[in-house]
Amino acid sequence: MTSRYIPVIGLEIHVQLSTATKIFCPCSTDYIGAEPNTNVCPVCLGLPGSLPVLNKKAVELGVRAGLALSCTIRNHTVFHRKNYFYPDLPKGYQISQYDLPLAEGGEIYIPGDDGRPRRIRITRLHLEEDAGKLVHSAADGRLEGAAFSFVDYNRGGVPLAEIVSEPDITSPGEAREYVARIRQTVRYLGVSDGDMERGSLRVDANVSVKKTDAATGEVLCWGERTEIKNMNSLRAVERALEYEIRRQTAVLAEGGTLERETRHWNDGEGVTTSMRSKEAANDYRYFPDPDIPPIVVTEELLESTRNSLPELPWAKERRFGEEYGLPEADAAFMAESLPVALYFEECVKSGASPLRAANWIRTEVFRVMNEKGFSMDSFPVKPSALAELVSMVDGGKLSTTVAREVFAHLAGGRSLKDALAAAGASPGGLSAEDVEKMVEKVLTVNGDVVEEIRSGRDPKGKKIKFLAGLVMRDARGQADAAAVSGILERRLKEGR
Ligand code: ADP
Ligand code: MG
Ligand code: ZN
Numbered sequence: 001m002t003s004r005y006i007p008v009i010g011l012e013i014h015v016q017l018s019t020a021t022k023i024f025c026p027c028s029t030d031y032i033g034a035e036p037n038t039n040v041c042p043v044c045l046g047l048p049g050s051l052p053v054l055n056k057k058a059v060e061l062g063v064r065a066g067l068a069l070s071c072t073i074r075n076h077t078v079f080h081r082k083n084y085f086y087p088d089l090p091k092g093y094q095i096s097q098y099d100l101p102l103a104e105g106g107e108i109y110i111p112g113d114d115g116r117p118r119r120i121r122i123t124r125l126h127l128e129e130d131a132g133k134l135v136h137s138a139a140d141g142r143l144e145g146a147a148f149s150f151v152d153y154n155r156g157g158v159p160l161a162e163i164v165s166e167p168d169i170t171s172p173g174e175a176r177e178y179v180a181r182i183r184q185t186v187r188y189l190g191v192s193d194g195d196m197e198r199g200s201l202r203v204d205a206n207v208s209v210k211k212t213d214a215a216t217g218e219v220l221c222w223g224e225r226t227e228i229k230n231m232n233s234l235r236a237v238e239r240a241l242e243y244e245i246r247r248q249t250a251v252l253a254e255g256g257t258l259e260r261e262t263r264h265w266n267d268g269e270g271v272t273t274s275m276r277s278k279e280a281a282n283d284y285r286y287f288p289d290p291d292i293p294p295i296v297v298t299e300e301l302l303e304s305t306r307n308s309l310p311e312l313p314w315a316k317e318r319r320f321g322e323e324y325g326l327p328e329a330d331a332a333f334m335a336e337s338l339p340v341a342l343y344f345e346e347c348v349k350s351g352a353s354p355l356r357a358a359n360w361i362r363t364e365v366f367r368v369m370n371e372k373g374f375s376m377d378s379f380p381v382k383p384s385a386l387a388e389l390v391s392m393v394d395g396g397k398l399s400t401t402v403a404r405e406v407f408a409h410l411a412g413g414r415s416l417k418d419a420l421a422a423a424g425a426s427p428g429g430l431s432a433e434d435v436e437k438m439v440e441k442v443l444t445v446n447g448d449v450v451e452e453i454r455s456g457r458d459p460k461g462k463k464i465k466f467l468a469g470l471v472m473r474d475a476r477g478q479a480d481a482a483a484v485s486g487i488l489e490r491r492l493k494e495g496r
Contacts, residue, residue, distance in 0.1 A: 024053060046090040062127050069125065094128060176237055260277070390483070438471050438474045
């Protein structure tokens, strides 16, 4: 009997909510680059006698994300204290949610490994406060041979939404798609900037493998699961899971057993290492925070949030396919972020053919954006200018090569008129008369070739093609190739 090992993956994603102030106090959430321990107050430092006051905006953003993920929103929700001791947590407990989360029972669809949509169930979305940050440093000279740990509480109390998936994910690639979808969604919603590198979106990946009978699919053994932390990019999520699945499979295949543990992803070495065992399971002694009254989510808030949801990424993708006839990959690319979607639709509204516009945005616009470090919002080429350029190419007035040159000038900040001039292209393309003149010139300059053709020494038409090439070069690609050959043939016959 041959067996197969099938991965089982469930993700916990923390997203930092885009509020100006912390979840229970008026301190700023802007901790990146701030002087350590300057965005703090008695509440987020957990000083005795201080009282938390819930930031309504955090609840609204949580509701927004919950609704977009098709969750049911609880109309009464409660904050609990999760008790544990660690220096990044000055109160000795984290305010989080336990058995009454803000939202639960949602779903999201991702492209599965076979290309077909796969449904991933969302267990819950709850709100909690972030902890402070420990900064470890080597000896600083004060104490020979010692290492120091510093603590910065600026991040303590910053609002997070934790989104927990069911273990419905079956491969590292799917896990990556799932994270990408969640990130895209929270960005669309304006709920979080979703920046993984800066830590405003953090993924904990739970993974196990089950041993099945390759023939019948019957599960022979469920492996214990591990939880991986410290993945700072989509690629890292995928690589860490690939590694961990290989590792777990190897252990089980050798007849070994796995331990329930938390593992650390080391991106440089491409391995996970054990951080702590779950055997000494933390007892968090959860209890309702007596300082925070239960939260009532009103019907009004639900209604107004529902009405203010933007068109969501998957709906936009579908519409781009249906309304503009974009192939799936193009539709997904154009709907990837709101600014790109907006740019694309502006382009189309200004008269560009959707397929061409999408093609130009995917290639030229993104190339220049990456090269010059522009964001879509600050991109110097207005969608209307790109639309005009694209229409000129479509109308045969400009070759793609010259259009690219014009585009580079546009991206350099020139107006369309100046860009066309700089690329040696006249705005209206070339008139038939202009082309006629160019043919005339080429014929005059290349009298010897003309003579050879007229005397029948060009049976394969190679020389005519050579002349046509010269005309096209002079026309900087703005002439229609078929028209040029037509004129050339007529003129060569006339003179015979
Ligand atoms: P914990 O209390 O340890 O955080 P939870 O039950 O809340 O555990 O689950 C955390 C995550 O682990 C969820 O995303 C869930 O989908 C995932 N998970 C649960 N069982 C498994 C399993 N057998 N293999 C992989 N992931 C799992
Ligand atoms: Mg967990
Ligand atoms: Zn504070």
